[in-house]
Amino acid sequence: MNTDITSAAKPEYPVVDRNPPFTKTVANFNTLDYLRLSTITGVSVVVGYLSGIKPGIRGPSMVTGGLIGVMGGFMYAYQNSAGRLMGFFPNEGEVAKYKK
Numbered sequence: 001m002n003t004d005i006t007s008a009a010k011p012e013y014p015v016v017d018r019n020p021p022f023t024k025t026v027a028n029f030n031t032l033d034y035l036r037l038s039t040i041t042g043v044s045v046v047v048g049y050l051s052g053i054k055p056g057i058r059g060p061s062m063v064t065g066g067l068i069g070v071m072g073g074f075m076y077a078y079q080n081s082a083g084r085l086m087g088f089f090p091n092e093g094e095v096a097k098y099k100k
Helices: 022-027 031-051 058-086 091-099
Strands: none
Touching: 022 058, 031 058, 058 091
């Protein structure tokens, strides 16, 4: 599967929305997207906590790691959701949902 999304790339799957707006993309998040977002956030909180043990700044380090994890997890989920809507990733569910 080609995961390089560029303007020259042709979608491999049916296109639901060639240029999906932010609200439609976020509304299209599925359970796996939310699971990935929460997993990335959880791992980042733990890494932040562990990296702050030695200098004695566990709290701020944990919060910073969590914020970075939330942002990274959201961007990953957004990328997958937009890719499904634009036809770059498998999108059987989206085709059935939006082509009624």
